[in-house]
Amino acid sequence: MKNNVSRRNVIQGLLAGTVVIGFDLVNRSWVTSANATSGFEALPPLDGVLYTDQDTRNAAADDFGHIVHRQPNAVLKPGSIEDIIRVIRFARTHKLKVAARGQGHSTYGQPQVEAGVVIDMNMLNTIHYIGADRAIVDAGVLWSQLLLATLERQLTPPVLTDYIELSVGGTLSAGGIGGTSHRYGVQVDNVLEVQVVTGEGNLETCSPSQKRALFAAVLAGLGQCGLVVRATIRLIPADTHARVFLLFYSDLAAFTSDQRLLIADERFNYVEGQVVPDVSGGWRYMLEAASFYTPPQKPNNTSLLAGLSYSRGTEQIEDRSYFDFADRLAPTVAFLKESGVWSYPHPWLDLFVPGKVVERYVGEIVSTLTLADTGQGPVLLYPVKTDRFTLPLFRVPDEQVVFLFSILRTAPPDAAAIASMLADNRTFFERNRDLGGTRYAIGAVAFSKEDWKQHFRPVWGRLVSAKRRYDPDNVLTPGHGIF
Structure with a gap:
């Protein structure tokens, strides 16, 4: 390539x-x-x-x-x-x-x-090497390209984002979360080595055992200390198929309780969830789970669904190829691009909500949320286990289980509507922050330097030291407004 x-x-x-x-x-x-x-x-x-x-x-x-x-x-x-x-x-x-x-x-x-x-x-989009347990790729390689190449050897990256037409370097800068994160952490937790160019213009190779401080400052570091140019990604064996379960709930507490159960016993490979419109008005909750398998072995539906309290008779179960499941958003994205909606503004909100308050926090927001507030965009809600996260700059609440809550808004091309959504994002962020929550720094929330200091507070001093060491003239990535 x-x-x-x-x-x-x-x-x-x-x-x-x-x-x-x-x-x-x-x-x-x-x-x-x-x-x-x-x-x-x-x-x-x-x-x-x-x-x-x-x-x-x-x-x-x-x-x-x-x-x-x-x-x-x-x-x-x-x-x-x-x-x-x-x-x-x-x-x-x-x-x-x-x-x-x-x-x-x-x-x-x-x-x-x-x-x-x-x-x-x-x-920079070359796949340099694929071995039994790792791949070496340039930062511009798309995860879809890497996945197609690794599947030829029955291998896969452990964690894929929902949309796989993103670059390796881009998601490693932010973290890279997905439905298998309850097992494997985020994408940065599955990096074995990374090459970066620092703000001094030095090419450095770092890993958990080599230049650990730089490794920790770059992965999920929002491009503040170095730009990722090449990465060695861990690979695991890949199954050929996915059995996908969509389970529906009318009660938020029952929904989150089942999600907690599923990430605790890890009976599914993949666990996510959404807040979805109810045909009778308002909202209901959809648990999305997948079990990966390779025929002739097949999942046991009875075992997988045991003890869950979803609304019986509403479940949807489908078998797909592993790649088709990973690339499941492709038809939707193609439609959005063809219709022009892809080019509309997207004032997204992405938060990590403490598990102990998630039902109260999300319940209050959902009680007044309308389709106009989301612009028909999806609302994600699913749990992850924080002991799977190993990099200090990937900030989540200090609890064993936290929930990703994302309102992936689509706004009309209207300044007043965009401003209203951005104001709501800030309000929801502050409410979550005051409850001990954090944000996933890919969304549209106005952030001051004091906000960033609070966001990184336990490791703020380490980030400042790394910035002074690797980008002393503050050259890199000003768009976040951190320094």
Whole structure:
């Protein structure tokens, strides 16, 4: 899977006359092949191309949220890891900010940078190695691509996000949660080694046994201390099929009680859940669980459903291939893209709610929540066990069981509607925070530096020390607003 993009990009850039060749120190602007004059500092030779054309910059000034728009001065489409090193060093020298962008699936401008440089990580998309228990991949590889490659050897990453068209580097920056996280933690808990470029422009290899401090600062570190460029991902044996169970509940407490039971005894490989519209009005609760298997072995439905208190006669049971189950959102996403809804604003809310208050907290919100509040977007609610989480910057409440609660809103392209949803997000966040909850930092919640300090409070000092050590000039990933 060689990356042959850089030569094509060079040719296209030269034809367009927008290839950056230097930086004007007086005017603080890039010098291109089209406007070159004397008196600029030359950019180091690149294997890829640094672009300044409006279309490329506009694309990098947006993300899936379509709410925040920060315009970079240039976009790097790297032809190699060395390009990233060169550009970060150049940016550091000239006091420019840098951010990495994978699929841009964030919802509040996290991979954007005003007047700086965005690095398009999609250019680095090689799967370098697949062995019996691990895969070595570039940061721009999509999880769907990795899964297809590993399934050829009957292997799989232990944890997949619900939407698998995300980049490895992107989810490792945030954490990467999914329906198997009650068994295996989040995706960062299944990284054996990672290569990163720090804010000093140094390429470092780190792992739990090598440069542990950097390893802990980068994984779920929101790009503050280093940009992931390559990762070694743990693999486990993969089954060929999934039996998927959708179980419905009218009572929130019964729903969460069964979820707790299922993650405790681990009878299912996968456990999630949603708050779904009730045909008679209001909401009900859907437990989604899957048992992975390889014929001729098959799951025992009676054993799997024993002791559960779902509404009998409403259950739905379906067998699917393992990949089709992992890629189950593909038809929905295709419809949303075709209908244009994919390009609507998405002011998502993603929280970790303490298990001891989840019924009260979610119950209060659901009692007044309407479909207009969600824009028909899904509402997720499912538990995970915190003893599976090993990285300090992945912040969850200090309890054995916590619940991911996500309102994946779709807003009309209307400023007032977006502002109303964002205000609700902040209110719900504060209510959860005051109960001991945290947020999953992929959503759209306005956050101050004091909020970030509170978010990371038990490890804030460690993050500050790591930032000073690995990104002393505060070059990297300003979109979160942490430093």
